[in-house]
Amino acid sequence: MASLELGRISIRLYAFEVINNEIQNRLLPLLACVANKDEVLDLQDVFRRFSFDSICKFSFGLDPKCLELSLPISQFAISFDLASQLSAERAMNVSPIVWKIKRFFNIGSERKLKKALKLINILAQEVIRQRRKLGFSNHRDLLSRFIQGDIVNETYLRDIVISFLLAGRDTVASASTSLFYLLAKNPRVAEKIREEVNEVLGLNQELTSCEQLRDLHYLQASIYESMRLYPPIQFDSKFCLDDDFLPDGTFVKKGTRVTYHPYAMGRMEELWGVDYLEFKPERWINKDSVFSQENPFKYPVFQAGVRVCLGKEMALVELKSVALSFLRRFNVELAHSSHHIPRFSPGLTASFRGGLPVFVREIK
Numbered sequence: 001m002a003s004l005e006l007g008r009i010s011i012r013l014y015a016f017e018v019i020n021n022e023i024q025n026r027l028l029p030l031l032a033c034v035a036n037k038d039e040v041l042d043l044q045d046v047f048r049r050f051s052f053d054s055i056c057k058f059s060f061g062l063d064p065k066c067l068e069l070s071l072p073i074s075q076f077a078i079s080f081d082l083a084s085q086l087s088a089e090r091a092m093n094v095s096p097i098v099w100k101i102k103r104f105f106n107i108g109s110e111r112k113l114k115k116a117l118k119l120i121n122i123l124a125q126e127v128i129r130q131r132r133k134l135g136f137s138n139h140r141d142l143l144s145r146f147i148q149g150d151i152v153n154e155t156y157l158r159d160i161v162i163s164f165l166l167a168g169r170d171t172v173a174s175a176s177t178s179l180f181y182l183l184a185k186n187p188r189v190a191e192k193i194r195e196e197v198n199e200v201l202g203l204n205q206e207l208t209s210c211e212q213l214r215d216l217h218y219l220q221a222s223i224y225e226s227m228r229l230y231p232p233i234q235f236d237s238k239f240c241l242d243d244d245f246l247p248d249g250t251f252v253k254k255g256t257r258v259t260y261h262p263y264a265m266g267r268m269e270e271l272w273g274v275d276y277l278e279f280k281p282e283r284w285i286n287k288d289s290v291f292s293q294e295n296p297f298k299y300p301v302f303q304a305g306v307r308v309c310l311g312k313e314m315a316l317v318e319l320k321s322v323a324l325s326f327l328r329r330f331n332v333e334l335a336h337s338s339h340h341i342p343r344f345s346p347g348l349t350a351s352f353r354g355g356l357p358v359f360v361r362e363i364k
């Protein structure tokens with residue numbers, strides 16, 4: 001069902017409209033304001049607010065206005081962050097028995113997780129209630145499409161709300177943050193993106209359609225290259241349903257946890273060559289200057305096979321629209337010294353500990 005809805009052209013056009021409204025009406029004015037005051041800005045926080053607003057508007061037709069920095073960040077977003085952090089900490093326990101005992105006695109981190117999940121469920125139900133109250137006529141968001149279809153089961157709808165927030169918020173924010181971190185360290189790449197954008201859109205011309213994004217091959221290559229080094233989902237596990245064999249003949253017993261690790265795979269010399277640690281979008285461009293896709297089993301940033309990410313195209317629309325609108329008007333400088341090495345926070349998606357403090361400078 002989700003795959004059918006997300007595959008529709010009308011929903012992609014709606015996503016393009018939502019994202020570009022958020023860029024023009026909130027993101028760019030906010031950046032201009034900070035640039036004029038010469039203030040340090042946590043770009044990771046800005047991208048998380050941006051992607052939360054975008055995914056809520058796109059999925060439910062509701063606007064939490066998180067990017068208006070004067071407003072407190074929504075309780076929904078805070079509970080999501082906490083639940084994501086505590087779930088990731090579960091995985092870091094030496095043995096699952098530790099968190100299972102805590103859950104049984106309802107103590108410590110498990111007590112906090114239970115509370116956060118309860119709040120998420122209540123807020124997700126509130127989203128559905130508000131959507132119903134506002135009515136569905138002329139509403140193009142994903143939830144309206146599901147409700148207008150056959151789905152009436154409340155728990156199912158609630159789970160759709162939560163899944164879409166989980167899938168589409170932190171992933172895009174993480175990808176945008178690492179892209180801008182790498183662009184700040186590699187101004188040559190930022191300049192090449194600007195040149196390509198001016199060539200495709202025309203000097204000082206605004207982005208007007210989704211189709212224009214398809215011709216931005218170097219920008220797409222930069223986004224893929226950045227996610228090779230910093231995949232938003234660094235590793236992911238599945239449990240084997242039945243006894244099975246991996247393609248190389250390794251036997252996997254029923255119930256075994258199998259983990260694939262895009263972060264490690266993106267940094268393997270035998271997969272990417274001796275320059276694997278370099279941020280080099282050119283490795284994705286073929287001799288005809290066109291972006292060339294890698295085998296998803298070599299680059300499983302969006303998963304591969306039947307469980308591949310359903311929001312991939314939408315994520316690319318968001319990442320490209322943000323990057324080009326930002327780079328055409330602003331330069332980014334890291335507020336940390338150039339020797340600073342980013343560290344990650346615990347969470348289901350990758351995020352920089354301490355955020356990404358930067359100076360934003362308007363291009364004259």
Ligand code: HEM
Nearest residue numbers: 167168171172175232233301302303307309310311314315
């Ligand atoms: C750069 C951004 C993104 C990345 C790197 C990413 C990555 C992934 C990965 C690795 C999975 C597989 C998870 C698993 O099997 O456990 C996945 C699944 C999924 N993603 Fe994304 N995602 C991104 C953005 C989005 C967006 C924006 C949406 C929605 C608008 C979305 C919707 C989904 C859905 C619905 C699934 C579940 C597919 C299924 O279970 O069959 N994703 N994504």
